[in-house]
Amino acid sequence: MNLPYAHSLRARLLWFLLVAVVATALLQAGMAYRAALAEADELFDIQMRQMALSLSPGIPEGGQLTPGAGPGDDDQFDFLVQVWTSDGLSLFRSTTHAALPQRAVLGYSTIQARGTTYRLYSFDTGAQVIQVAQDEHVRQTMAAKLALRTVLPTLALVPLLMVLVWWVVSSSLAPVARVRQQVAARDVDELGELAEDRLPDEIRPLVQELNLLFRRVTQAFEAQKNFVADAAHELRTPLAALKLQVQSLRRAADDVSREVAITRLNAGIDRASRLIEQLLVLARQQSAAQTQTSIVDLSDIVKQVLAELMPLAEARQLGIDTQLSVAAAVSGQPEALQILVRNLIDNAIKYTPVSGQIRVALQVEAGYARLTVEDSGPGIGPEERSRVLDRFYRVTGSEVSGSGLGLAIVKTNADGHRAQVTLDQSAELGGLRVTVQFPGL
Amino acid sequence: MRLLLVEDDVMIGESVLDLLRGEGYAVDWVKDGELADQVLHAHGYDLLLLDLGLPKCDGLTVLERLRARKDRVPVLIATARDALSQRVAGLDKGADDYIIKPYEFDELLARIRALLRRAAGRAEPVYEHLGVSIDPVTREVRANGQSVTLSAREWAVLELLLARPGLVLSRKQLEDKIYSWREDVSSNAVEVYIHGLRKKLGADLIQNVRGVGYMIPKALP
Numbered sequence: 001m002n003l004p005y006a007h008s009l010r011a012r013l014l015w016f017l018l019v020a021v022v023a024t025a026l027l028q029a030g031m032a033y034r035a036a037l038a039e040a041d042e043l044f045d046i047q048m049r050q051m052a053l054s055l056s057p058g059i060p061e062g063g064q065l066t067p068g069a070g071p072g073d074d075d076q077f078d079f080l081v082q083v084w085t086s087d088g089l090s091l092f093r094s095t096t097h098a099a100l101p102q103r104a105v106l107g108y109s110t111i112q113a114r115g116t117t118y119r120l121y122s123f124d125t126g127a128q129v130i131q132v133a134q135d136e137h138v139r140q141t142m143a144a145k146l147a148l149r150t151v152l153p154t155l156a157l158v159p160l161l162m163v164l165v166w167w168v169v170s171s172s173l174a175p176v177a178r179v180r181q182q183v184a185a186r187d188v189d190e191l192g193e194l195a196e197d198r199l200p201d202e203i204r205p206l207v208q209e210l211n212l213l214f215r216r217v218t219q220a221f222e223a224q225k226n227f228v229a230d231a232a233h234e235l236r237t238p239l240a241a242l243k244l245q246v247q248s249l250r251r252a253a254d255d256v257s258r259e260v261a262i263t264r265l266n267a268g269i270d271r272a273s274r275l276i277e278q279l280l281v282l283a284r285q286q287s288a289a290q291t292q293t294s295i296v297d298l299s300d301i302v303k304q305v306l307a308e309l310m311p312l313a314e315a316r317q318l319g320i321d322t323q324l325s326v327a328a329a330v331s332g333q334p335e336a337l338q339i340l341v342r343n344l345i346d347n348a349i350k351y352t353p354v355s356g357q358i359r360v361a362l363q364v365e366a367g368y369a370r371l372t373v374e375d376s377g378p379g380i381g382p383e384e385r386s387r388v389l390d391r392f393y394r395v396t397g398s399e400v401s402g403s404g405l406g407l408a409i410v411k412t413n414a415d416g417h418r419a420q421v422t423l424d425q426s427a428e429l430g431g432l433r434v435t436v437q438f439p440g441l
Numbered sequence: 442m443r444l445l446l447v448e449d450d451v452m453i454g455e456s457v458l459d460l461l462r463g464e465g466y467a468v469d470w471v472k473d474g475e476l477a478d479q480v481l482h483a484h485g486y487d488l489l490l491l492d493l494g495l496p497k498c499d500g501l502t503v504l505e506r507l508r509a510r511k512d513r514v515p516v517l518i519a520t521a522r523d524a525l526s527q528r529v530a531g532l533d534k535g536a537d538d539y540i541i542k543p544y545e546f547d548e549l550l551a552r553i554r555a556l557l558r559r560a561a562g563r564a565e566p567v568y569e570h571l572g573v574s575i576d577p578v579t580r581e582v583r584a585n586g587q588s589v590t591l592s593a594r595e596w597a598v599l600e601l602l603l604a605r606p607g608l609v610l611s612r613k614q615l616e617d618k619i620y621s622w623r624e625d626v627s628s629n630a631v632e633v634y635i636h637g638l639r640k641k642l643g644a645d646l647i648q649n650v651r652g653v654g655y656m657i658p659k660a661l662p
Binding site: 233236237238239240241242243244245247248251253257264267268271 | 450452453455456457459460463521522542543544545546
């Protein structure tokens, strides 16, 4: 439907109702008009007949009446009366005008005479024929006047009815307009709930759904704002370090202290770049949910990451023990899984003291694929285990300058794969044990 | 002058520590709030350089406890928390100044000097006494109009004694103010510096109060 009112409930209602009102009124008026016309016609006929009957006692012969003054003078209401003898002699004529033709037809008839149409009633008393005639044009005019008088009040009610319809439709749709105004008046960051009271049943569910959506958007908005604030704050620390390290370098008096300053500055730059990289990874993960998943063998990914990180482990003289004999097929994105595994193993390498031990194991069991990474590092106390998954949370007293994002990335990534992350103490190595349990295929 | 640095970030901590030591300050460094609290209990410091986001005990709590026990040590907050409400809260809880990371090290130094100056009850940046003037900014020392070159430690000892003429400082007190924890102090180090100062500035400027310590008199006899 491509009508101008197709999209507006109000316009549609108004349009249909007003058309209906006008059509009904016209139809009714038309019918009433016709009925009134017919009735007037009948009434005039009766009138003529009564007039004829009242003359039935007869007119004395030779009693030529001269037309005189009287109401009959008015042409408009004029009844023509003629009385004839049965042998065709005109006894009486009510007007001075030329006589109507004598008609043999008794009762009602319509005749043409004197250039106009007449309605005629003829009545035979036995001795005389009485004819009463009326100008058809006059009759019609009078009937129309009468009919119009019956119809007019109905037509006069039409505008009133239209105003009423307009008012009812508009006031019924006022809540919609109110909600619309409330929404339209909002700023982008104004996501408070809309008032749900005084709303009709048809609109309330819509507003309720809208409010639910507002709540969800507000939460997402808050989370994003917090993240940006946290990120800005977290970027300050490495920048502050860089600034001070540059100062140290500038003030270095000899080669030895200059060398120390350069090493520190390098470490500072590494840390800042790592933080930015991790932030990017985290930001990408937000949109990664839409990308396609495929069937991935987790053991392949772990082996790949281990090969990448081996030099780091060797530099710290860490022993890495692996149990990756099984193929563990999971549904996911290879790149995201790689990031997850890399963060876990990288963390283990970073936090485990020199010549420590790391164990990476993969198990497939009862529809689950379980990846565990354990180390012989200091571990994380039970009270801090839930918090280290938060963004920017760093274990207290840690000597390692991490970004505070590694485990947050693991967590977000695992959530994206419907995997569960648990932290506890490694039974054999004594440090941290991270378990990521993926649902099987 | 002995400063306590409270900073949990290792990179920032080690740089600030080195830079401040290079400026001749004796600096101790702790990485969490609880330890800061304990150390402040045990030692007297000339200034506290305090970070706010600390493990175990927040910087503001450290500050509150410090002021609750009527410790009047000047406190300079150095933090990445830059919101107006946080700055106001920091100053209202008893900090003397507030600097936001990342900052210029020169600004940090200037603020430290200003706080030390105010704590000593002075407003003028250069101080002069008995013909000896020292400028903490340029580290220039003049004795009777002549420029004198001092070592960092000699400078530190002179600054301490000249800050409060008439006040006697023991050898232990001087050691405490010019050395931080991890530095080895040879037993006669202070005597060596006093000797050097007397040689460069005149024998009767620094007086030895037998059995108590050293002082620069309020006026020459």
